[in-house]
Amino acid sequence: MKNQLSIACLVLLSAILPGIQTIHAQSHEDAIRAIYDEALVNGQSYEMLEYLSLEIGNRLSGSPEAAAAVEWTRQKMIKLGFDTVFLQPVMVPHWVRGQKETARLVNSASRGSLDLNVLALGNSVGTGPEGVSAEIVEVMNFDELEQLGRENVEGKIVFFNRPMDPRHIHTMQAYGGAVDQRGAGASRAAGLGAKAVIVRSMASNLDDIPHTGSLRYDPDQPQIPAVAVSTNDAELLHRVLESDGKARVYIETHCEMLPDVLSYNVIGEIRGAKNPDEYIVVSGHLDSWDVGHGSHDDGAGCVQAIEALRILRDIRYAPNYSVRAVMFMNEENGLRGGREYARVADEKGEKHVAALESDSGGFTPRGFSMTGSDDQVEKLRSWEKYLGEYGLRDLGSQGGGADIGPLRQSGTALFGLRPDSQRYFNYHHTEEDTFDKVDKRELELGAAAMASLIYLIDQLGI
Amino acid sequence: MKNQLSIACLVLLSAILPGIQTIHAQSHEDAIRAIYDEALVNGQSYEMLEYLSLEIGNRLSGSPEAAAAVEWTRQKMIKLGFDTVFLQPVMVPHWVRGQKETARLVNSASRGSLDLNVLALGNSVGTGPEGVSAEIVEVMNFDELEQLGRENVEGKIVFFNRPMDPRHIHTMQAYGGAVDQRGAGASRAAGLGAKAVIVRSMASNLDDIPHTGSLRYDPDQPQIPAVAVSTNDAELLHRVLESDGKARVYIETHCEMLPDVLSYNVIGEIRGAKNPDEYIVVSGHLDSWDVGHGSHDDGAGCVQAIEALRILRDIRYAPNYSVRAVMFMNEENGLRGGREYARVADEKGEKHVAALESDSGGFTPRGFSMTGSDDQVEKLRSWEKYLGEYGLRDLGSQGGGADIGPLRQSGTALFGLRPDSQRYFNYHHTEEDTFDKVDKRELELGAAAMASLIYLIDQLGI
Numbered sequence: 001m002k003n004q005l006s007i008a009c010l011v012l013l014s015a016i017l018p019g020i021q022t023i024h025a026q027s028h029e030d031a032i033r034a035i036y037d038e039a040l041v042n043g044q045s046y047e048m049l050e051y052l053s054l055e056i057g058n059r060l061s062g063s064p065e066a067a068a069a070v071e072w073t074r075q076k077m078i079k080l081g082f083d084t085v086f087l088q089p090v091m092v093p094h095w096v097r098g099q100k101e102t103a104r105l106v107n108s109a110s111r112g113s114l115d116l117n118v119l120a121l122g123n124s125v126g127t128g129p130e131g132v133s134a135e136i137v138e139v140m141n142f143d144e145l146e147q148l149g150r151e152n153v154e155g156k157i158v159f160f161n162r163p164m165d166p167r168h169i170h171t172m173q174a175y176g177g178a179v180d181q182r183g184a185g186a187s188r189a190a191g192l193g194a195k196a197v198i199v200r201s202m203a204s205n206l207d208d209i210p211h212t213g214s215l216r217y218d219p220d221q222p223q224i225p226a227v228a229v230s231t232n233d234a235e236l237l238h239r240v241l242e243s244d245g246k247a248r249v250y251i252e253t254h255c256e257m258l259p260d261v262l263s264y265n266v267i268g269e270i271r272g273a274k275n276p277d278e279y280i281v282v283s284g285h286l287d288s289w290d291v292g293h294g295s296h297d298d299g300a301g302c303v304q305a306i307e308a309l310r311i312l313r314d315i316r317y318a319p320n321y322s323v324r325a326v327m328f329m330n331e332e333n334g335l336r337g338g339r340e341y342a343r344v345a346d347e348k349g350e351k352h353v354a355a356l357e358s359d360s361g362g363f364t365p366r367g368f369s370m371t372g373s374d375d376q377v378e379k380l381r382s383w384e385k386y387l388g389e390y391g392l393r394d395l396g397s398q399g400g401g402a403d404i405g406p407l408r409q410s411g412t413a414l415f416g417l418r419p420d421s422q423r424y425f426n427y428h429h430t431e432e433d434t435f436d437k438v439d440k441r442e443l444e445l446g447a448a449a450m451a452s453l454i455y456l457i458d459q460l461g462i
Numbered sequence: 463m464k465n466q467l468s469i470a471c472l473v474l475l476s477a478i479l480p481g482i483q484t485i486h487a488q489s490h491e492d493a494i495r496a497i498y499d500e501a502l503v504n505g506q507s508y509e510m511l512e513y514l515s516l517e518i519g520n521r522l523s524g525s526p527e528a529a530a531a532v533e534w535t536r537q538k539m540i541k542l543g544f545d546t547v548f549l550q551p552v553m554v555p556h557w558v559r560g561q562k563e564t565a566r567l568v569n570s571a572s573r574g575s576l577d578l579n580v581l582a583l584g585n586s587v588g589t590g591p592e593g594v595s596a597e598i599v600e601v602m603n604f605d606e607l608e609q610l611g612r613e614n615v616e617g618k619i620v621f622f623n624r625p626m627d628p629r630h631i632h633t634m635q636a637y638g639g640a641v642d643q644r645g646a647g648a649s650r651a652a653g654l655g656a657k658a659v660i661v662r663s664m665a666s667n668l669d670d671i672p673h674t675g676s677l678r679y680d681p682d683q684p685q686i687p688a689v690a691v692s693t694n695d696a697e698l699l700h701r702v703l704e705s706d707g708k709a710r711v712y713i714e715t716h717c718e719m720l721p722d723v724l725s726y727n728v729i730g731e732i733r734g735a736k737n738p739d740e741y742i743v744v745s746g747h748l749d750s751w752d753v754g755h756g757s758h759d760d761g762a763g764c765v766q767a768i769e770a771l772r773i774l775r776d777i778r779y780a781p782n783y784s785v786r787a788v789m790f791m792n793e794e795n796g797l798r799g800g801r802e803y804a805r806v807a808d809e810k811g812e813k814h815v816a817a818l819e820s821d822s823g824g825f826t827p828r829g830f831s832m833t834g835s836d837d838q839v840e841k842l843r844s845w846e847k848y849l850g851e852y853g854l855r856d857l858g859s860q861g862g863g864a865d866i867g868p869l870r871q872s873g874t875a876l877f878g879l880r881p882d883s884q885r886y887f888n889y890h891h892t893e894e895d896t897f898d899k900v901d902k903r904e905l906e907l908g909a910a911a912m913a914s915l916i917y918l919i920d921q922l923g924i
Contacts, residue, residue, distance in 0.1 A: 041628055166502040166503055166903070167498065167499050167503060169498070169851070169852055169853060169907070204903060205902060205903075364826075364882050364884050366828075389631070391828065391856070393855040394853070394855070420882060422826050422901055422907070426901070439885050441667075442884045442885070445631070445884065
């Protein structure tokens with residue numbers, strides 16, 4: 001009820017505030033001010049995210065919900081009146097979790113038996129109903145695993161327990177320093193004969209919520225089951241091993257990879273006035289993990305991309321380049337959408353000047369990362385004179401976005417929205433990534449930041 | 463349970479990370495890095511805030527909880543081993559809410575009768591059990607009120623309904639543009655014969671939660687009761703007036719101002735090595751409103767101030783100046799603590815080089831505001847070379863903190879921590895300002911930012 005009400009129209013406000021000015025070749029400062037006013041007074045991103053989160057819910061590639069999200073997004077962009085709205089077909093993996101996974105510390109000397117909070121990792125094979133039961137062996141990294149060698153690993157469950165380093169100010173760096181355990185841990189352990197792996201959740205905080213996320217199996221190794229365990233339970237297992245010297249865990253997962261499914265990238269376009277055959281992309285990814293609402297990851301990015309286009313249209317800005325809002329499919333466990341978009345662009349000879357993705361949550365924006373030439377980075381940094389007063393001062397660190405990455409090979413300048421990163425890994429890939437974790441103003445400021453960058457690239461080139 | 467667990471010691475982490483380096487006349491960059499490492503790996507601010515929020519709870523001046531907070535803070539700083547810990551007596555107002563207030567739209571043509579979500583404004587007189595019932599007259603500002611004149615206001619309830627302007631990027635500015643209605647509305651309306659006032663809550667969002675806060679009665683006007691109404695109900699009243707042409711409201715409040723009570727500022731000090739008789743203050747205010755936990759306002763600022771001192775001590779930094787953590791009493795409805803501190807400092811001839819307050823919530827810090835000479839502002843801005851990589855790039859805008867304001871008359875340079883402001887006015891002065899709204903890392907980063915600024919002032923002067 002509260003959320004329903006809080007996104008009611010600001011009837012009163014619209015009545016008493018002066019009308020949002022439309023842009024008639026005023027200064028860049030005026031244009032950006034108009035973008036922000038439109039986002040903050042008439043914003044539609046929050047209402048869109050509410051629908052995507054609460055009506056459709058999470059939407060893993062290949063799921064019925066992903067199909068619903070594709071159709072809803074298509075209809076939404078048609079309703080918003082963009083010049084062209086179309087679907088780009090792409091075959092995507094179809095992994096399903098199946099019956100809820102369980103894990104249990106069994107007959108430990110110090111704690112007896114108790115349930116652990118786990119989630120199967122995406123793309124993982126399941127244990128099936130018979131489960132896997134074995135002693136666990138804890139390692140902090142692949143070097144320690146190799147040192148243990150086959151004699152200490154074979155037949156065991158390897159427990160990867162290196163935390164995200166809290167000393168990084170930007171949590172994305174801490175994530176980058178730990179996520180190899182999740183992505184490659186299963187195959188590395190399988191190479192030494194392990195029966196399964198347990199990976200400490202990629203989380204900034206200590207709680208009971210496990211974080212899923214994708215693994216990639218090495219084709220040369222056996223495929224073994226893998227689960228993420230909550231950070232609290234990871235700490236618990238560590239203490240049990242310390243006090244008891246050993247611990248046995250039972251894992252049961254029912255996930256499996258089904259045949260590929262036809263899905264789509266969803267694309268809305270405003271045609272450019274001067275260079276209609278050159279493109280600027282503003283994007284997010286429509287798929288999410290199969291827990292929570294996928295509100296921060298990446299419902300936020302999707303509605304911000306649509307909203308950026310809507311803002312430019314509603315302040316009557318006619319772009320020089322064609323601007324596309326692209327909702328990519330299958331970022332989470334395959335990147336098929338991003339690859340297909342770049343392939344088709346290449347095939348059709350569509351020149352992409354720049355691409356921007358929002359895929360770090362709907363938090364207060366603090367700047368943009370980018371991948372481009374030194375001159376391009378310098379140019380982005382010079383725009384602090386326009387963007388700084390909106391809190392966008394973190395400009396030009398290395399980055400972009402996973403889905404737009406494949407466009408780099410044809411020279412496209414890549415940009416990533418950099419929101420405040422502190423809370424992202426409390427929610428990322430969990431049942432806690434829900435609509436109520438997104439603040440309306442923070443989300444709107446992100447959409448305005450994206451529209452402003454698109455405007456500057458369109459006006460000043462990159 | 464979850465919160466209990468999430469503040470458990472990072473046992474594992476301490477084991478695997480390299481030890482935090484202590485400072486031995488390394489570079490300023492190294493010192494600040496050591497401050498952040500200490501805050502993020504061994505931080506105690508979150509655990510302190512948990513106690514203040516959940517064990518003591520809200521703590522309005524003069525309440526038993528405020529007394530408990532004084533004693534807990536004193537003991538906490540003694541336990542932390544600061545050189546000196548002492549209480550500074552100050553008489554404070556003692557306003558009590560009494561029996562829960564109620565308000566009701568009565569017999570409206572379009573909606574019938576329904577309850578409104580209200581909170582009496584702090585310092586307000588009560589209606590008593592007989593209540594006040596009258597037609598409401600809506601105004602957006604004092605000009606409109608004056609234009610209505612006594613003939614349209616006398617015997618009515620004035621409804622101040624100007625929203626916080628969402629176009630401000632920093633919500634503190636939107637607050638500043640609306641809060642005159644809360645502070646002075648009652649006396650302005652009383653001057654024209656109104657029986658009571660209803661003020662739209664000072665909030666960035668639309669929801670059902672009323673926001674309290676203090677009013678100041680003009681000694682030349684009758685004191686009339688005043689309540690804040692939730693933003694959703696403010697919108698509702700506006701629509702009822704629009705459709706029905708009139709609306710009658712019943713208000714019943716039981717608040718009253720009791721005689722002043724003896725309370726205290728709580729002060730912990732590390733003695734300076736070179737200039738022990740000159741002081742740098744790092745501060746927050748210990749009192750809060752009597753709803754919620756007062757976690758963001760201003761439990762966060764208190765624990766960050768204590769933590770800043772603890773960090774400097776635990777990295778073995780010996781300051782040149784004496785550094786004081788000051789927990790002021792009675793910021794919310796009187797500022798008696800801040801005034802008394804400045805009065806005593808002046809009386810004792812204690813020179814205060816600089817004072818820093820955190821009183822804008824425990825959100826990710828983005829910089830520092832300041833009140834000082836142009837040279838001092840320039841100096842602060844030049845420290846972006848040390849602070850920028852920690853996200854502290856918003857340096858030198860006008861500001862400081864209410865409690866430290868009285869020190870300005872003796873030339874003290876004033877600083878205010880500037881956290882991200884987007885969510886602050888969702889919670890400010892409401893039952894929603896609770897511990898779970900504070901993120902551990904965001905809080906810790908604020909403490910580290912404060913310790914870093916104190917360090918720079920201590921090393922480089924201001």
